[in-house]
Amino acid sequence: MSTLIYLSSSPYTSSSLKEALDLALVFGTFEQAVSIAITGDALALLVEGQTPSKRQGKHLYKLLDGLEFYDIENIYVKETEVKAFGTSLWTGVQAISQEAWIDMLEQHQHIYRF
Amino acid sequence: MNYSLLITGSPTASRACYSALDFAEAAVANGDNTIQGIFFYEEAVAIASSLAMPPRDECNIRDEWSAFAKQHNIPLYVCIAAALRRGQLNEAEAKRHEVEHFNLADGYQLEGLGSLVSLTLESDRIMRFK
Numbered sequence: 156m157s158t159l160i161y162l163s164s165s166p167y168t169s170s171s172l173k174e175a176l177d178l179a180l181v182f183g184t185f186e187q188a189v190s191i192a193i194t195g196d197a198l199a200l201l202v203e204g205q206t207p208s209k210r211q212g213k214h215l216y217k218l219l220d221g222l223e224f225y226d227i228e229n230i231y232v233k234e235t236e237v238k239a240f241g242t243s244l245w246t247g248v249q250a251i252s253q254e255a256w257i258d259m260l261e262q263h264q265h266i267y268r269f
Numbered sequence: 270m271n272y273s274l275l276i277t278g279s280p281t282a283s284r285a286c287y288s289a290l291d292f293a294e295a296a297v298a299n300g301d302n303t304i305q306g307i308f309f310y311e312e313a314v315a316i317a318s319s320l321a322m323p324p325r326d327e328c329n330i331r332d333e334w335s336a337f338a339k340q341h342n343i344p345l346y347v348c349i350a351a352a353l354r355r356g357q358l359n360e361a362e363a364k365r366h367e368v369e370h371f372n373l374a375d376g377y378q379l380e381g382l383g384s385l386v387s388l389t390l391e392s393d394r395i396m397r398f399k
Contacts, residue, residue: 158389174311174351181382187390265389267275267397 157188159263162197175269183225190229201244273388279312285398319374335376349379
């Protein structure tokens with residue numbers, strides 16, 4: 156049984172992404188299979204060289220390198236969105252086609268969207 | 270079917286807590302269904318404030334949920350991290366953070382996200398209300 160944490164909110168407009176990643180880490184801590192999908196406004200989470208102040212929001216980018224320690228190794232983005240984004244993004248993701256994206260969604264028993 | 274509910278929408282800025290209670294009532298009205306637990310996360314944790322005082326001629330969704338949960342013996346979990354961030358404390362957390370007041374309403378309990386993981390594993394379906 157696997158769970159997908161599906162991120163589409165911006166990392167800086169609310170605490171939603173922070174609370175989504177917290178949930179992903181807890182699934183990992185409980186040794187449950189968990190993957191992350193990142194799309195839309197949430198892609199901003201992956202932009203390299205972010206330097207948010209405390210007031211601007213939690214530096215969530217720093218969490219990304221630690222995901223592997225929770226056995227969270229499948230982090231999916233859409234190829235088309237990454238190409239259109241134009242900035243260099245964190246490299247620990249798997250960029251997949253739209254068709255593969257749909258297959259990936261179907262492989263998860265639970266999907267939590269944030 | 271054994272359900273759990275994840276509610277994330279604010280009790281004042283969304284209909285999530287209200288629609289979820291409608292669903293829960295309908296689910297248990299059918300004797301084939303059970304509800305394992307309710308988990309309030311993100312903005313939904315505001316439901317557990319004992320200090321929210323809606324006008325008396327309006328629905329008090331906090332009390333309606335706690336009455337329903339008591340009647341059917343269903344736990345109402347409130348994410349502790351999300352709750353503390355938003356000013357929802359029980360007596361133990363008030364002591365731990367050395368503040369004088371606490372406001373967690375009767376019938377609700379602060380729990381970690383591990384309880385949501387357990388509900389996910391123990392239920393046939395998780396219904397999300399945001």
